[in-house]
Amino acid sequence: QDLRVGIIGVGVMGGDHADRLARRIGGARLVAVADPDEARARALAARHDGVRAVADPLALVADEEVDAVIVASPGFVHEEQVLACIAHSKPTLCEKPLTMDSASSLRVVEAERDAGRPLVQVGFMRxxxxxxxxxxxxxxxxxxxxxxxxxxxxxxxxxxxxxxxxxxxxxxxxxxxxxxxxxxxxxxxxxxxxxxxxxxxxxxxxxxxxxxxxxxxxxxxxxxxxxxxxxxxxxxxxxxxxxxxxxxxxxxxxxxxxxxxxxxxxxxxxxxxxxxxxxxxxxFGLAYDREVQAWVDAARRGEVVGATSWDGFxxxxxxxxxxxxxxxxxxxxxxxxxxxxxxxxxxxxxx
Ligand code: ISE
Incomplete structure (x- = not known):
């Protein structure tokens, strides 16, 4: 069964990952996008079949029809969003930087550790x-x-x-x-x-x-x-x-x-x-393709590959x-x- 993916943030990387999921990634399908700028989220959703636009990123994380989340929002909201993903046990690919400072990044590492299973990959695509x-x-x-x-x-x-x-x-x-x-x-x-x-x-x-x-x-x-x-x-x-x-x-x-x-x-x-x-x-188009495919494959196995939350911290x-x-x-x-x-x-x- 395909991994149902939600994307938070519809800027350059959110849009790029949406196209990638639609065209080049196997085993996953984009089902929702979220952005506080709802008009922009709707515009991105309209480009893809069967994709919903949501205004509240935390509602996307909690959505039962979303299995896994790509966080492509600005860095200053990453901590709250990634912690929510961990709280909902959803595999997460978070664009860099993990958070804005080391204390908040360490909180993410500790939350994932306490969740007891690997959930977070950081988007160091190189x-x-x-x-x-x-x-x-x-x-x-x-x-x-x-x-x-x-x-x-x-x-x-x-x-x-x-x-x-x-x-x-x-x-x-x-x-x-x-x-x-x-x-x-x-x-x-x-x-x-x-x-x-x-x-x-x-x-x-x-x-x-x-x-x-x-x-x-x-x-x-x-x-x-x-x-x-x-x-x-x-x-x-x-x-x-x-x-x-x-x-x-x-x-x-x-x-x-x-x-x-x-x-x-x-x-x-x-x-x-x-x-x-x-x-x-x-x-880095090819690197992003390989990164997202590896993330999808690992998420379906319950694993994390690539850069971990420790690497992000x-x-x-x-x-x-x-x-x-x-x-x-x-x-x-x-x-x-x-x-x-x-x-x-x-x-x-x-x-
Ligand atoms: C941008 O945010 C990136 O992540 C690019 O990979 C980097 O080359 C660029 O300098 C950043 O602004």
Whole structure:
């Protein structure tokens, strides 16, 4: 029997997941969408057969005809909504960030633990991108020796400028690199420093863009991260790992001749002969498909795959420290609870 899915939040990701469930995911069907903006919810529901629009997200969670929930609302309402999903024992795929700060994320981890069964997957879709997954496997295989460094690049063409704040780069964009670092190293991050270069003139006055963040891993490895959300060109995301016997890059274009030129011979000036993806829904479209399919399959088995609530909490804890570092420029130690104390001895290690 198909998993009956409800989606909370009908913005970019809610709409994208609705189309995905309708067209590309097996074993599940979208039955309801909820958003406080009821007109928008109705418009999305009308695009799909047999989908109801609900104004109150918590009513969708309680709905007996909804078996599982995708939370694609803004981060500041995640805690209440995910806690409601746990209280109703509904498998949940929560878009990042899990919540806005580490204390609230820890409350989610504890509620899921007390519920006694795994229910929450956090939407760190990069883990399902074929190249990121392959890089993780390569590093874990030991073929390159011990991993020493990661260099992450994360560029968006632009962000909606109204109300944009520097903290959003840490909480909404850098948070992906936090998960990538933990995933690739299989270790926690113990400290973060966020540096503020001279900003681009394309950012709002007072917004620090780009930002460069440095993570220190528990084993002493370092991760450098450039996050630049008004780069003007397109969506460029990649991860280079440097290990004792080699290096590897996930996220380099796979097709097309790599040729650069100041003239027109290789395409537009400064281009490489292929197209740069416009945004994350395109670049990570396949990763989202694989992530949602894996979530559906696991939910039907009563399991959770991909990033767990602990991974979501650990990422939020690093970003909480990162926001402090953004304000002061200092290196800030990450205050992470002891995993075994919270989850019990024998809990799965970071991965
Ligand atoms: C956005 O919220 C995302 O999650 C994207 O993956 C990220 O690349 C972008 O910078 C964020 O604004």
């Amino acid at each position: 883990r399902f991108d074929p190249q990121y997954a392959e890089l993780r496997q390569l590093l874990a295989s030991g073929r390159l020796g011990r991993t020493l460094l990661l260099h992450n690049t994360h560029r968006n063409k632009s962000v909606p400028n109204a109300d944009f704040r520097s903290e959003m780069i840490v909480r909404d964009s850098l948070v992906h690199e936090v998960d990538v670092a933990r995933f690739m190293f299989g270790e926690e991050i113990v400290a973060i420093q966020v540096l503020s270069p001279a900003p681009t003139s394309h950012a709002l006055d007072g917004v620090v863009d780009p930002q460069v963040a440095v993570f220190t891993m528990a084993g002493g490895g370092l991760v450098t991260n450039e996050v630049f959300v008004n780069c003007q060109v397109g969506y460029e995301v990649r991860c280079e790992a440097v290990a004792e016997r080699g290096s590897a890059i996930a996220g380099r274009p796979q097709t097309g001749l790599y040729a650069t030129s100041v003239g027109e011979s290789a395409g537009a000036p400064g281009s490489w002969g292929g197209a740069v993806d416009p945004d994350y829904t395109v670049r 650990a990422a939020t804890a690093v970003c909480t420290a990162g926001m402090q570092s953004l304000a002061t420029g200092e290196r800030v130690a990450v205050d992470l609870a002891d995993r075994e104390v919270v989850l019990g001895v024998g809990a799965r290690a970071a991965q």
